[in-house]
Amino acid sequence: MSHKPSWLIFGANVLDIDGFKEVDFIVQDDQIVQVGKMSLFNQTLVEVSTKIDATGCIVFPGLVDPHTHLRVPGGEEAETFISGTKAGAAGGYCALLAMPNTEPAVDLPARVLWLKQMTQELPIDVLSSAAITKNRAGEELVPFASLKDVGVKVFTDDGQGVQNPRLMLRALQYSNELNLLLAQHCETEELFNGGIMNEGSVSERLGISSIPAAAEETMVARDIELARSVGAPIHFLHLSTTRSADLVARAKRDGLKVTAEVTPHHLYLDDSRLEGFDARYKVNPPLRTKQDVAWLWEHLSDGTFDVIGTDHAPHPSWKKDTTLDQAAFGMLGLQHALVVLFTGAKIAQSYGIAPNCLPPGIDVTIDNLNSPAEEKGLLRWLWLIVSMMSWKPSRLIGYPTGSSGSLQTGSFATFVIFDPKAFTQATYAKLYSKATNSPYIGETFNGEVRDLFVKGRHLVKNGRVIEEKNWC
Amino acid sequence: MNPDSRSYLRASGLLTTAQLDYEDLNDLISKAIHAKEFGATENLLAGTELAMMFLESSTRTKVSFEVALSRLGAKSVNFDAQSSSFSKGETLKDTVATIGSYGFDGLIVRSAAVGAPDLIHNWTGLPVINAGDGAHQHPTQALLDLMTLVEYFGSIENLASLRVGLVGDVVHSRVARSLIDVLLKVGATVVLIGPATLLPMVSWEEKVERSNDFDKVLSNLDVAYMLRLQQERISEGLLPSNSEYVLRYSMTKERFARLKDSAVMMHPGPVHPGMEIASHITESTQSLIRTQTTNSVFVRMAVLAEIFRKGESLVA
Helix, strand or coil: CCCCCCCEECEEEECCCCCECCCCCEEECCCEEEECHHCCEEEEECCCCCEEEECCCCCEECEEEEECCCCCCCCCCCHHHHHHHHHHHHHCCEEEECCCCCCCCCCHHHHHHHHHHHHCCCCCEECEEEEEEHHHHHEEEEEHHHHCCCCCEEECCCCCCCCCCCHHHHHHHHHHHHEEEEEEEECCCCHCCCCEEEECCHHHHHHHCEEEEEHHHHHHHHHHHHHHHHHHEEEECCCCCCCHHHHHHHHHHCCEEEEECCCCHHHCHHHHHHHHHHHCCCCCCCCCCHHHHHHHHHHHHCCCCCCECCCCCCHHHHHCCCCCCCCCCCCCCCCCCCHHHHHHHHHHHHHHHHHCCCCCCCCCCCCCHHHCCCHHHHHHHHHHHHHHCHHHHHHHHHCCCCCCCCCCCEECEEEEEEEEEEEEECCCCCEEEEEECCCCCCCCEEEEEEEEECCCEEEECCEECCCCCCCC | HHHHHHHHHHCCCCCCHCCCHHHHHHHHHHHHHHHHCCCCCCCCCCCEEEEEECHHHHCCHCCCHEEEEEEEECCCEEEECCHHHHHHEEEEEEHHHHHHHHCCCCCEEEEECCHHHHHHHCCCCCCEEEEEEECCCCCCHHHHHHHHHHHHCCHHHHHHCCCEEEEEECCCHHHHHHHHHHHHCCCEEEECCHHHCCCCCCCCCCCCCEECHHHHHHHCCCCEEECCCCCCCHHCCCCHHHHHHHHHHEECHHHHHHHHCCCCEECCCCEHHHHHHCCCCCCCCCECCHHHHHHHHHHHHHHHHHCCCCCCCCCC
């Protein structure tokens, strides 16, 4: 009989890759050791030291962010490994893919190894991506094979796109042979042209220099054709416009290995937020129109998008608390991503948009919730959102110990306890990021990331990060 | 003036024409015209001290505000952007906090940054008069243009039957954005005239007409308001050349002759001779350009008085 600390989680509905099931489970060390009905557990095998009542909650695999700007090295004024991973944990994340646009950029194996060494003691995993071009200058390729040898799978010049089409073509050819993934930040610089916000009726009324949707769409279209010619996969980061999503949908119908990311903020905020000149809403790609937001939900519904990435982009206050033309692009995302989307799904549902791409056999009938039809619809949305924030990004970025999407005996005890009936108030005081540039401050969202366990460690309790023993 | 508008004006200043309704416009313009004809209450703003923050160069607007302040007995202190601590790397917010700590009653702000006057008001809590922010707004310019039109056409009610053409670089013009708002409020018909690259693509499309052909719409206009054209528009690829602009959109002698006899021409200044307007016609009786500059002082007096007066009104 074991005397190690162990946990019994009971009363919850478990959401995983197979659907929903009403089960209790026991956690010991870093694993789930028994799953089933609490009354039938073999108590002689494991002595439960703590019981957690999760009645009314949904338990699902830990989230994986395929797009985090952790800012280290070079941007420690805005975020540190500790503050960034705490913000991630508070949002339900067990792993973050750090973007390489640091100072210096991650473009050499030594920088990847340094990052690995600096983050290995943290309670959630920090994975490294690398640039496509040296110093993200868009001129010469990085040593893809050497970077692969130190574990890098995803390559991106994120923050800007690879402008030169010939160089992008070569990058696709070279990396495809090594089974690597190129992730493009789609933006044609000459069309971007120093713009501040989305080009549309709001920018024209305010007289603010603007970024046309075509700045993004022209590069999406270009790279689809480059990838087609090579037969290589291509991943598009943070797509924000109606036409970008349409182009990806069509490429998928053509059978190309195209994948696409969408962010919580492009699914929740629109360009009218800029009317008060508040630079917290300045982000790149820019917040688009209300019509774009609705259309992005349609493309979530039909399966065009594969993953949800936060594009968490902390900045020190002096870079945001200024006029729109001077302010930096980017907003915080990790801590509130899930509740923003859960709230957004409710809005999408009210417009009659329902998730239509759930695999057959996903059973979202939850008897003990006794829920009306719209709540069942919302649970179907939650399943889709969680899949795009957990096992799908885990697979896409090649997270080695990542979530398979299953919560069963023998799985890592990495899971979120989500309370769909609770509310999350976004306030400055509760932010874990070192930076404060959250666009969500002052708003209340549906749902709460109540608890987070990562490999058996209890990192979040009642919505607050347990800092002792975990981050010291 | 609408009481809500007045209390907003006194707390926030004049940030945008959007905060003024028809009644407010009528009241401000009537007071400005009255002050022009009969003089203003002396020393109405004695003891008032304002900071002039001109972060972008200006001659006429700045001088006109200074004259208006001086006529009302108020004092102003100039904050010069060139010699400021910006050049030492201080942020705008810190600079503004410093200026705010000196106890001014309000600020007059010009900036190339859209929204700077709103942010400066938020940061200081003081009333701010927007003297032009980027391509967004220049509310006192719209008011002085409105005053000029009311004087010429006899009353604010008469403006409802006018067709006003705004000609040239509408999309980069804060004058156009403020003036369109004001003209629509008084019921005028607005026609935006220029090449597709210099006209807005989507906004105002329901209420505002647009044309790429000045020669075609010219003879139906009551007012031809010529906008300033900046040389950068050619290097930015928005226009092929100066001569092609002149060919299609300049107020040449020939086009001026085709205006209705009752029609007038305006320009916010400074005029770029030979580009927007042929040089010898600015002094014509059908040109209101000189009246616009004269009226700028009286309109600014009316605005300043409404925001900062303690008791008495600008006019008896």
